Amino acid sequence: MKKTTLTLRILFFEVLLFGIFLVTSAQSPLDFTYAAERSVNSVVHVKTKYKVAYSKGYGGFSDPIFEFFFGRPQEPRQYEEKEEPGGAGSGVVLSYDGYIVTNNHVVEKASSIEVTLNDKRTFKAEVIGTDPSTDIALLKIDAAADLFPMPLGNSDDLKIGEWVLAVGNPFNLTSTVTAGIVSAKARNINILSADLKIESFIQTDAAVNPGNSGGALVNTKGELVGINTAIASQTGTFTGYSFAIPVSIVSKVVADLKEFGVVQRAVLGIQMRDIDNEFAKEKKLPTLDGVYVANVMDKGAAKVAGMKEGDIVTAIEDVKVKSMAEMQEQVGRYRPGDVIKVTALRNGKEIDFEVELRNRSGNTGIVKAVDLNLMGARFQPISNNTKYKFGINGGLEVVSLDKSGRFAKAGIQKGYIILKANKLIINSEDDLAEAYQQVTSDEEERVLLLTGVYPNGQVVYYAVDVNE
16 A cells, blocks of 8 residues: 555655646747737837928029030029928837937938828928937927837847847838847947947847838837947848947937937047957057946046046946946936946056036036027038039038028028138038037137138138027
């Protein structure tokens, strides 16, 4: 009887263990339906139009035979503006009152923007602000009700290998959802050209194509963890990897654009570089982790805090940083005037610095948004023919003027090509806005000094008073 009881007990435990094995080993496939259903109504289709200036000739005079023998007259060039269809992308609804985040490159220089919701309702969108440094733009639509804001997740919690969804409108195919895993974090791929750029992308293998830009990267809970921005491709379509801006950066940029109209960019005031094996050997550094301080700017935040050239930054607010991308991501969360703890190695010893961050002008003041409309002019980048004619790499042409605007009062005429503004090279409206911003933040010198050329080759300098 005892032997029978023991045998039954052994059989019972064998069956129990076998059942546990079946439950734990035969895992069911991941179900993305909840995340997809929760996020698809929060992603919108963004379409743009652009005003294009077409030349009408010189002073209304255009005779090909006359121009062949005698050349073109030197009267100012005449332009006619027309609105043309532009590109398309995606956006993500952030709030019930109509705020939408997208990529700056989706709406850059657009004259009008149209947003289509997943339920096919269409709205005109207003640009609240843009940030080329992170490729983020904030839009707003006047929708009475029935918006579906996407809840925000935590991109810091994302793990390599974790499943994510990409939601957007590739090739104008609305409400498309694809899946992949997080392949890497804090990836710098050098696609942004703006000054003080921040590139710390989430890399995934979720299929992203043209039209996905500005769309959502979503975790399996249906939370926003990134804004899809770019692909790594030799063909212009998806071939393996895509990149998204972490929501940790997006949230800060959106908050600044909503409150100030421009991002309050905090800087440490250092020049830095990543540490590789060869550099570590050359400098006899004790670690390959962290960011090497190559130079400390005079009167910058780091200098005031006591940091020196040769320090190795290893953490920001106790968050470890192993690369420039990770460090930029961490510092980019703060505003000028915020005091943060920067941990660094100096001569092998760990030191904590209390750093009061500053803006680019070297103070902790609020940077105001620039409205180029105050200048009373419209602009366009110069053509390749103009670049060849004058032997220049870039410039910004004045294509129309308001007689009561600041440019007209300074004596500037249509056709003027701006090459420099206060020693800053001008290739775009963003460059001009940055120069204007620097001038207006200076309490003493508030004059915009322009260097440029007219179509006849005459180089002219202007001083535009920004106080008017």
